[in-house]
Amino acid sequence: MSAATMTRRERRKAKRAAREANAARVMPPEGVPLQLAIASVGVRMGAQIVDILITFAAAIAILVLLGMAGLLGITSFQGLAALLFFAIRVPYYVLAELVWNGQTLGKKFMKIKVVSHDGGPLTAHALVLRNLMKEAEIFLPGTLLLTVQVVDPVSAWISTAWVAMAFAIPLSNAYRQRLGDMLAGTHVVHLPVPILLKDLARESPRAGPAKKPAFAFLAHQLDHYGAYELQTLETVLRAQDQRMDQGHYKRNQATVVSIVDKIRRKIGYADVVKPDEAVTFLRTFYNAQRAHLEQRQIFGDRRRDKFHDAQKDEA
Amino acid sequence: MADESALMRSARFRQEREGDWQRLEELVTKAEKGGVQSLTFAQSRDLASLYRQATTSLAIAREISLDKALLAYLEALAARAYLSVYAPQESLGGLLGRFFTTSAPQAMRRCWPFILAGFACMGLGFLVGYLLYLENSEWFYVFMPQGLAGDRGPDASTGYLRSVIYDDDPSTSGLGAFASFLFSHNTRIAIFVFGLGAFACAPAAMLTFYNGLAFGAFYAVHVDRGLGWDIGGWLSVHGVTELSAICIACGGGLRLGFAVLFPGQNTRREALRVAGRDALKLALVAALMLLAAALLEGFARQLVQDITARYVIGWGVGALWLAWFVLGGRRRT
Secondary structure (H helix, E strand, C coil): CCHHHCCHHHHHHHHHHHHHHHHCEECCCCCCCEECCECCHHHHHHHHHHHHHHHHHHHHHHHHHHHHCCCCCCCCHHHHHHHHHHHHHHHHHHHHHHHCCCCCHHHHHHCEEEEECCCCCCCHHHHHHHHHHHHHHHHHHHHHHHCCCCCCHHHHHHHHHHHHHHHHHHHHCCCCCCHHHHHHCEEEEECCCCCCCCCHHHCCCCCCCCCCCCCCCCHHHHCCCCHHHHHHHHHHHHHCCCCCCHHHHHHHHHHHHHHHHHHHHHHCCCCCCCHHHHHHHHHHHHHHHHHHHHHHHHCCCCCCCCCHHHHHHHC | CCCHHHCCHHHHHHHHHHHHHHHHHHHHHHHHHHCHHHCCHHHHHHHHHHHHHHHHHHHHHHHHCCCHHHHHHHHHHHHHHHHHHCCCCCCHHHHHHHHHHHHHHHHHHHCHHHHHHHHHHHHHHHHHHHHHHHHCCCHHHHHCCCCCCCCCCCCCCHHHHHHHHCCCCHHHHCHHHHHHHHHHHHHHHHHHHHHHCCCCCHHHHHHHHHHHHHHHHHHHHHHHCCCHHHHHHHHHHHHHHHHHHHHHHHHHHHHHHHHHHCCCCCCHHHHHHHHHHHHHHHHHHHHHHHHHHHHHHHHHHHHCCCHHHHHHHHHHHHHHHHHHHHHCCCCCC
């Protein structure tokens, strides 16, 4: 699709997607950019709630211990509870992120992590700063709000506005940084999970009749598709290895046959492909197409998708 | 299995390096579970070199391979390894030691104009509050936050004021509760003063000034009754430390606000980040001083009733702080 035919909304969407993709890139000192998906505000709030529960439980445990030891007066209870919660909370975040490399227990639970904005290592300064700012950003006005009966409406409104601002700032930048993150030069990412799937190109399609290759493709037949179509086909082929129930299997079979028909029509493949050979055909085609595209790529001809010829004309 | 030569280039590429990747994955998992210190020497050496190999593999794979699964795997693996290799390596003890011996006093010395400005805000507020009260005692109710001074307003009798200053049984008079309330109040003030500094200085300076106003009026109440010297002693015990802490927090806030107002060659965000390095240390020093003030308040003020001793303790501790800031972290030449 060319830029002229894009509606305004689509253009804005594309712009935002590009900004987000750009934000998810971290440049380590090795100079190979890595993709680390930015954690959303919701996920981080989940982690924050887990952390609050943990620190709160610790404070209550200590209070119960003090109470059993008989050191607790009724009058001092509330003040002591608040002070204890404060005294546990402040060092907890700093020390946890220092010791566990940018993860509190809540962040571990949600599988997110603090990383340095510039790709370098996390510094103690950054971790202390971002967690102390959390105190000023969220906890102080938050507790002020929760004890709203005792304070006058003016300070209640101020703290409401303050908390609203603290939540609005992460929503307004692509890195989802809070104020403390900005000062410390950090942001929070999802931990990626490395799963190595087997290489489709290495299992040669055995199902066809032995000896002679089941299907063969000519060079001009492989000139139609680009990387996008290839990788979509890869997804379909990987799905073939999963276990399927009866209905699912039938639907899958119909899909595979229709894909084969589409491909045959597009590339002008004359021979008939029997339904039970459809998957074998696709595997063979995947291998041939991938080899062809990778070959072209090495020669500097990167084909993003099937519109690659049109793009070349435009350029 | 298809034989080697029949494989396409990207599949061969993967086959040759797969073992290394899996070994890296094992090492990364181990380092994430037990920390990098749980690795042996050989393992940590391998972690670093395998990580660099993996990033190279990733760069090559992006060029030559169209296997989506492989690209996603390498991307995730290299990112995980990057996070373990570039984890903070400092020990907690070393961090604390460095803070106390060098970085905190050095930051204090670098920021002296801002801290001075903080003290000036408080001092001016104090002066204005004091003078205004002497002019008209009604000002007291304007400046003083509700309930902060307890019953110790202009209406209280001189005898009552004296009894609060010299009282050896705090639990009956409610002074203990007042002290802890004052402490939490001042802590909150210090945190707000610091945090609000980022908004172009003004809120921090105003809040400090206002705090000085209330303090000045409170002092004037006592001076009015001829208790000036006594209240000075009562406040000195912890006040020297505590009010200095507020002024230092204000200095940190002003440092941040100054960076926002005059970023110089940097962008505002960058300037704020740079200023944050010193401002944070000021905030930590202020927090430490507030903690010390709470201890002084909780114990020393109730135990020491002699007025001279109160002055000595309060200003002696203040001198110790000053000595730390002035002398700490200087390189011997």
